[in-house]
Structure formats: structure tokens, C-alpha cells
Amino acid sequence: MGSTLAEKVWNAHVVRRGDGGEDLLYIDLHLLHEVNTPQAFDGLRAAGRAVRRPDLTLGTEDHNIPTVAVDKPIQDPVARRQSELMRANCAEFGIPLLRIGDAQQGIVHVIGPELGLTRPGMTVVCCDSHTTTQGAFGALALGIGTSQVEHVLATQTLAMRRPRDMAVTVDGVLRPGVTAKDLVLALIAEIGTAGGQGHIVEYRGTAVDALSMEGRMTLCNMTVEAGSRAGMIAPDATTLEYLAGRPGMPRGAAWEAEAARWRALAGDPDAVFDREVVLDGAAVRPFASWGTNPAQSVPLDGAVPDPDGFATASERAAARRALEYMALAPGTAMRDVPVDAVFVGSCTNGRIEDLRAVAEVLDDRRVAAGVRMMIVPGSAAVRRQAVAEGLAEVFDRAGADFRAGAGCSMCAALNEDRLRPGERVASTNNRNFEGRQGRGSRTHIVSPAVAAATAVSGRLAAPDDL
Ligand SMILES: CC(C)[C@H](C(=O)O)[C@@H](O)C(=O)O
Ligand code: SF4
Numbered sequence: 001m002g003s004t005l006a007e008k009v010w011n012a013h014v015v016r017r018g019d020g021g022e023d024l025l026y027i028d029l030h031l032l033h034e035v036n037t038p039q040a041f042d043g044l045r046a047a048g049r050a051v052r053r054p055d056l057t058l059g060t061e062d063h064n065i066p067t068v069a070v071d072k073p074i075q076d077p078v079a080r081r082q083s084e085l086m087r088a089n090c091a092e093f094g095i096p097l098l099r100i101g102d103a104q105q106g107i108v109h110v111i112g113p114e115l116g117l118t119r120p121g122m123t124v125v126c127c128d129s130h131t132t133t134q135g136a137f138g139a140l141a142l143g144i145g146t147s148q149v150e151h152v153l154a155t156q157t158l159a160m161r162r163p164r165d166m167a168v169t170v171d172g173v174l175r176p177g178v179t180a181k182d183l184v185l186a187l188i189a190e191i192g193t194a195g196g197q198g199h200i201v202e203y204r205g206t207a208v209d210a211l212s213m214e215g216r217m218t219l220c221n222m223t224v225e226a227g228s229r230a231g232m233i234a235p236d237a238t239t240l241e242y243l244a245g246r247p248g249m250p251r252g253a254a255w256e257a258e259a260a261r262w263r264a265l266a267g268d269p270d271a272v273f274d275r276e277v278v279l280d281g282a283a284v285r286p287f288a289s290w291g292t293n294p295a296q297s298v299p300l301d302g303a304v305p306d307p308d309g310f311a312t313a314s315e316r317a318a319a320r321r322a323l324e325y326m327a328l329a330p331g332t333a334m335r336d337v338p339v340d341a342v343f344v345g346s347c348t349n350g351r352i353e354d355l356r357a358v359a360e361v362l363d364d365r366r367v368a369a370g371v372r373m374m375i376v377p378g379s380a381a382v383r384r385q386a387v388a389e390g391l392a393e394v395f396d397r398a399g400a401d402f403r404a405g406a407g408c409s410m411c412a413a414l415n416e417d418r419l420r421p422g423e424r425v426a427s428t429n430n431r432n433f434e435g436r437q438g439r440g441s442r443t444h445i446v447s448p449a450v451a452a453a454t455a456v457s458g459r460l461a462a463p464d465d466l
Contacts, residue, residue: 002268004165005234006200009140009265013123015157022159029117030152031126032059032095033108034086035414040127040150041089051093052156058117059090059097062107063414067376067405070101076416093153106379106406109133109347113217114381116246120235120262125152130347130430132224136216137243138235138265140200143224163229164274166199170207172281177463179357180215181349181428181447183207183279184222185287185297191277193295196228199275202267203233207281213242214353221348222430225294234266286462288334289432289445291322296432298334300450300462306330325434326442327422334460337444341425342373342400342455343437344448346411349428350378352385354448359391361452361463362398368458373400374417376409400455413438426454 003011016024030053037059044051051057064079074080083100090097098105104115108126112118112134120138124131127149134141144158152158168187188195201223203216211219216233223231233239240259243249250258285299296319298305307319307330323330328337344350344358358375367373375395377383383406386392395402403409410417411429413436419425421440428451429436432443444460453461 001272002270004271004273005138005202005232005265005267006140006165006230007271008267009121009123009138010162012121013140018159018161022161025123025158025160027125027152027156027158028056028122029112029124030057030156031108031112031124031131032057032149033062033126033128034082035063036127036146037149038085038089039146040153041093043147043150044093044153047154049154051095051153054094054096056156057095057153059086059095060105060108060111061086061098061100062407063412065100065405065407066415067403067407067409067417070380070405074100079415100405103380106377106381107347107350107408109221110351110378110382113137113213114379116243116248119243120239121265125158129224130221132228132231133217133221133347135220135223135230135232136213137239138232138262140230140232142230163198163200166196166201166228166275166277167273168201168203168277168279169205170203170279170281171205172207172283173210174207174281174284177449178284178286179447179449180211180218182287183281183284184219185289185294185445186284187277187279188222188226188295189287189297190279191226193225193293194227196223196226199228200230200232201226201228202273203231205281208233209236212353213238214351217351218348222294225430235262286447286450288426288450288460289443290326290328290334291319292325292432292434294430294432294445296322297445300334300460302334304328304330304332304334335465337460338424338458339371339426339444339454339460340423341419342367342371342451343376343410343425343427343429344374344451345376345378345409346429347378347408348430349448350376350382352382354428355382355386355391356389357448358452359394361449361456361466362400363394365398365456365466367399367455371455371458373398373455374403374410375400376403376417377406379406382406410437412436413441426451426460
């Protein structure tokens with residue numbers, strides 16, 4: 001029996017077999033940000049241990065930092081304290097750190113790929129659930145908790161039981177205007193927020209093959225919202241094209257050899273998955289969430305569902321509570337839902353292609369009166385590129401607020417970018433939990449194109465509606 005992509009990467013990293021229990025895996029790349037890491041460093045200090053491979057470890061500031069000015073001292077006391085701790089810890093343990101204002105700084109899951117650090121066949125870990133993003137390269141990329149961070153810092157290994165294998169196969173051609181974001185929302189709406197639990201998902205099929213690397217990252221990013229441990233896509237020509245020429249990539253014959261090795265990582269044709277889900281790519285429509293978890297999503301053509309229509313009592317109760325929190329009435333057409341704000345950014349959709357999609361819609365249009373639109377680049381490099389391509393001017397002319405700094409911003413409202421209680425936002429992020437974007441905030445998760453069209457119309461809308 002052949003091996004899956006995940007199995008191949010896993011087996012190549014086993015330092016010690018756990019005999020049915022936890023294997024000990026070697027970790028190739030360890031990324032850090034300022035949240036969830038201070039306790040790990042405290043643990044190291046208490047045990048008198050050093051960081052085993054600071055050269056395979058990189059930190060960035062992304063969650064708490066402001067996005068208004070990158071060249072001034074951080075004003076918010078909590079954010080300043082988090083950054084100070086991160087800076088002190090990285091300096092003490094010899095770990096390189098990208099700070100606010102640095103040319104390469106950005107959201108951890110955006111910069112790993114951007115800097116060519118994330119490569120096919122690697123094991124990548126980070127103290128953050130959306131590390132799954134980086135599985136788009138055929139890496140095994142896992143979010144880990146604080147005690148695991150300490151373990152990896154000290155040993156460069158991680159103990160873990162191998163998750164089961166799940167295949168998500170999407171054939172067919174996505175319609176114009178339908179993006180990876182819509183695809184993953186459709187998937188989560190279908191399988192639920194626990195649908196991938198205990199599994200590593202491998203995405204495959206012609207619709208996945210046709211996605212850009214950025215689209216693939218969006219897909220793998222939200223894989224964790226279906227409860228999956230990781231998402232992966234086998235490296236192909238698109239992957240190699242993205243990686244070629246990035247910092248640290250080999251050249252000439254060495255590149256050819258590496259590329260051949262990466263391509264051989266693809267799962268064997270006779271590999272067996274524990275579970276398979278099949279979606280028709282051609283049937284996917286632009287999606288938006290209506291509730292307080294990402295599975296509570298419907299096509300934009302649809303309506304807010306009636307809680308009584310759900311199959312189980314717990315689903316009915318969850319839908320009722322969600323509608324109350326979201327202040328939505330069953331049967332309301334999704335396109336009739338007005339918004340106060342639009343947020344474009346996050347590790348799901350804060351990359352250059354996302355900003356291009358937004359600029360295409362905003363070009364020669366204005367953000368609707370009464371709507372605030374904030375666009376936050378996923379990295380400093382994304383911002384520079386957006387300026388170079390003239391996208392920043394389009395945003396300005398449209399009346400959108402294109403932030404100077406890169407970071408998580410209003411995705412999780414861990415800095416000062418947050419909504420006021422009761423405000424409703426169309427957001428390109430990945431989570432819509434109660435209070436996610438500020439206390440009492442109401443989030444509709446959408447694609448960048450839908451976010452931009454919504455900003456112009458003032459109600460949930462797709463570009464074709466304008
Ligand atoms: C703060 C961090 C630990 C958290 C995560 O793990 O995902 C955050 O990035 C999020 O998106 O909620
Ligand atoms: S952008 Fe949002 S989802 Fe991504 S790491 Fe930051 S807070 Fe988490």
C-alpha cells in the first residue's frame with residue numbers, strides 16, 4: 001500500500017517511534033509571535049535550558065502591534081509589554097526577531113512562505129492555530145500550544161500521535177468571482193467545525209490544482225476551522241514557481257535536484273485515506289457567514305436560515321443563539337444585510353493577490369457613506385508591493401483606510417483595531433466567534449472580492465451586483 005503526502009513527510013521526520021503512541025518528530029522550522037510564548041521562555045529559564053536550534057527559529061511581531069504608525073513607540077501599554085517581552089526573550093535566547101517597522105515583518109503565516117522559509121516536505125510549527133496555512137506548500141505545518149513551544153525550543157522535536165488521513169477532492173472549474181475563500185467556507189458549511197477533527201486534510205483535484213499559491217494558502221489556513229490538525233497540498237509546478245528565486249532558494253543544478261525531491265512527495269496513487277470528501281468546484285458560489293462559527297455560512301444568493309430547519313436540537317439551539325447575537329431574522333436575504341464596516345486583511349486574505357482583487361472592485365468607485373473600510377496588509381512586503389502597483393492609490397481614492405503597518409489587526413482585535421459593540425463587519429478573516437473583532441462585534445466572513453463589493457454597496461454584495 002502506498003503512502004499519503006502527510007505520511008511521507010511524517011515518516012521522514014520520526015526521530016523515535018512511539019509504538020502506537022506518540023512519535024517524536026524532528027522540527028525543521030519553528031516560528032514564534034508575541035502571544036503564547038512568554039510562558040514558554042519562562043519555562044526554559046526555570047529549567048536552565050538553552051534554545052537548541054535558534055537558527056531554525058524565527059520570531060515576528062504581529063498580533064498586538066498597532067497598524068497606524070510603524071515608526072513610533074507602541075502606545076498601548078498591553079501591546080508594548082508583549083513586544084518588550086518578545087524582544088527580551090528573543091535577545092536572551094539568540095532568536096532572530098522581525099519587529100514592527102522591519103522590512104520583512106508581517107503576520108507569521110504570511111512571512112514564512114514569503115521569505116522562502118516554508119518549503120515542501122518540511123515540518124513547521126508555530127504557537128498559532130493558523131499555522132495550517134503553510135501546508136499549502138506540502139509542508140506538515142502544525143499549530144502548537146505553549147508547553148509544546150517550550151519543548152520544541154529546548155529539543156527541536158515534538159511528540160505527537162499521527163493524525164488520520166482525510167482527502168478533500170475538488171474537481172471542476174470555479175466560476176468567475178468564486179475564490180478559495182468561498183470554496184473553504186462551502187467545505188466547512190458541509191462538514192462542520194468538527195468535520196476534520198483528528199485528521200490531516202490533503203486537498204486535491206483539478207480545482208485545487210488550478211489555485212494560485214495564495215489561494216491554496218487561504219484553503220489550508222481555514223482548514224483548522226473544520227477542526228483539522230493540518231491541511232496539505234502536494235507540491236507541483238505552481239509551488240515551484242512561487243518558491244523559485246525566494247531568499248535562500250538553491251539555484252541551478254541544486255534547485256533542479258531539490259525540485260525533483262519535492263515533486264516526489266506527492267501521495268502514491270494507491271495511498272489510502274481514512275475519509276474522503278468530494279466537492280463539485282463548479283457548484284460553489286460566493287459565500288458569507290451568517291452566524292458565530294464558520295460553518296454557519298451560506299451562499300450569498302441565499303437567506304439567513306430558520307433555526308427550526310436544522311436537523312438536531314443542538315444545531316437548532318446554536319442557530320437560535322447565533323441569530324440573536326448577530327441580530328438577524330430568519331429568511332432575511334443575505335444581500336439585504338447592511339454593514340457598518342469592512343475589514344480586509346489577516347493571514348487568510350492579507351496577501352497581494354487579495355489586495356489586487358479588492359482594488360479591482362474599488363477602482364473608480366467609493367466606499368458607501370456610513371461604512372468604514374480598513375485594509376491591513378499581511379506583511380510589510382505586501383504593503384510595499386501594493387504601493388508599487390498603484391493599489392494604495394485606488395484604496396485612497398475609494399475612501400478606504402489602507403494601514404501603514406502590517407499585522408493581525410482587526411482579525412482578532414488584539415490591538416486597538418476593533419469594532420464597537422453591535423457593529424457589523426464584512427471581514428476577510430477566518431473566525432466569527434462572539435466578540436472576535438471587539439466586544440459585541442458581528443462578523444460576516446467573506447472573500448476579498450465580496451468584502452470590496454460590500455464596502456461599495458453598504459450591504460453584503462458580490463462584484464457582479466455593482
Ligand atoms: C493568538 C493566537 C494564539 C490565536 C491562534 O492560535 O489562532 C490567533 O492567532 C487567532 O487567530 O485566534
Ligand atoms: S491574522 Fe488573525 S487568524 Fe491569522 S494569526 Fe493573526 S489573529 Fe490569528
